[in-house]
Amino acid sequence: MSEKRGVALLASVLLLGVLVLMPAVIGWFYDFVSSLTHQITVKQLSDADLLGISLGWYNSTAEAVQWEPQSYTYDPDAGTIIIPSVAQSGSTDQPIMLEIRVNHTSITGKWLWDDRIEHIVIAVAVSTNITVSNVKLTAYDDAGNGHAKTYELNKTGDSLTLDLSLSYTTGAWFSQYDGHRADGTGLRFELVITDPLDLNTQYMELSVIFTRSEKSWITGLADYMLGMAGIGLLVAGLFATPFVSLRQIRELFRPRRR
Amino acid sequence: MAMVIPDGLLYLLVALIGGGIGLMAYFNVGSLKEKIDALKASASAFFGSLAGVLGHAWTGWGTLIVLAVNWNPAAILFWAGWAVCFVITLTNTLIYHEAVR
Numbered sequence: 001m002s003e004k005r006g007v008a009l010l011a012s013v014l015l016l017g018v019l020v021l022m023p024a025v026i027g028w029f030y031d032f033v034s035s036l037t038h039q040i041t042v043k044q045l046s047d048a049d050l051l052g053i054s055l056g057w058y059n060s061t062a063e064a065v066q067w068e069p070q071s072y073t074y075d076p077d078a079g080t081i082i083i084p085s086v087a088q089s090g091s092t093d094q095p096i097m098l099e100i101r102v103n104h105t106s107i108t109g110k111w112l113w114d115d116r117i118e119h120i121v122i123a124v125a126v127s128t129n130i131t132v133s134n135v136k137l138t139a140y141d142d143a144g145n146g147h148a149k150t151y152e153l154n155k156t157g158d159s160l161t162l163d164l165s166l167s168y169t170t171g172a173w174f175s176q177y178d179g180h181r182a183d184g185t186g187l188r189f190e191l192v193i194t195d196p197l198d199l200n201t202q203y204m205e206l207s208v209i210f211t212r213s214e215k216s217w218i219t220g221l222a223d224y225m226l227g228m229a230g231i232g233l234l235v236a237g238l239f240a241t242p243f244v245s246l247r248q249i250r251e252l253f254r255p256r257r258r
Numbered sequence: 259m260a261m262v263i264p265d266g267l268l269y270l271l272v273a274l275i276g277g278g279i280g281l282m283a284y285f286n287v288g289s290l291k292e293k294i295d296a297l298k299a300s301a302s303a304f305f306g307s308l309a310g311v312l313g314h315a316w317t318g319w320g321t322l323i324v325l326a327v328n329w330n331p332a333a334i335l336f337w338a339g340w341a342v343c344f345v346i347t348l349t350n351t352l353i354y355h356e357a358v359r
């Protein structure tokens with residue numbers, strides 16, 4: 001293979017490489033810089049943001065998942081949602097699901113991106129030990145379709161902190177989902193509880209906070225990197241034409257002889 | 259209102275872009291003179307598509323399309339730069355049979 005063809009092939013591979021690796025490079029660098037600073041709370045879920053809390057369990061008689069709305073109160077001082085007595089009207093042999101639905105006027109997938117949320121921290125305290133195997137985070141579009149990312153956590157205890165970390169590309173993916181206006185759902189959390197399978201009459205406290213890096217310039221870092229990469233590609237494109245070359249640039253800055 | 263790109267369409271787009279680059283990679287080193295060349299070009303496009311799809315599954319680069327269609331200025335600048343690079347190298351490849359002149 002001639003040297004020119006080798007360079008040409010390299011150009012194709014580089015084009016694909018830049019495209020594929022760019023979000024990963026930005027994400028890694030962004031995460032690294034962000035990890036050097038503290039996280040600040042952007043928002044804490046309050047009763048005004050909530051559409052409802054339900055408990056889902058598989059009813060083998062009806063052969064369907066049965067959703068039961070839960071009664072709750074909100075403690076504004078502690079920012080916690082309190083379910084004084086969980087209602088589960090039957091037992092099951094399948095994992096049970098705790099669903100938290102959030103109003104689209106306050107929190108949506110787009111909001112997560114626009115406010116550069118990096119972590120969603122769910123704190124759960126229950127009057128008995130529970131095991132949460134995973135948390136499903138679903139963002140809704142205007143057609144009412146849910147788009148979910150699942151976080152495998154496998155945590156056990158009576159006081160759990162569940163950290164959902166949003167990467168750069170996950171945030172970008174969520175940015176297109178602006179909530180389902182017809183029924184008002186913006187986001188939905190589903191905690192899958194594998195043990196115990198009956199939470200009836202248990203006391204439960206929940207809090208959900210949304211955090212990002214405390215340094216405001218870091219939140220814009222990914223955009224700057226992406227924009228600079230675009231400018232770099234524009235310049236590289238110009239150098240691929242016969243009109244601009246490194247030799248011409250060198251000649252431009254070379255001292256002229258008299 | 260945000261524009262939604264269904265996941266299936268997103269995967270199709272990343273496969274098409276990857277396939278386009280795969281074709282360009284082939285025409286940088288070969289041409290369509292014999293029947294076997296068409297097979298080689300198709301194989302190159304296929305592996306380009308595969309690299310695009312696997313790359314998206316790994317890094318999520320297709321979400322840069324999502325950002326651009328939702329008017330994120332940085333993503334638009336990135337795609338503009340990338341498109342200029344791609345069009346110039348593709349034009350060079352097709353007309354002069356060398357990507358970088």
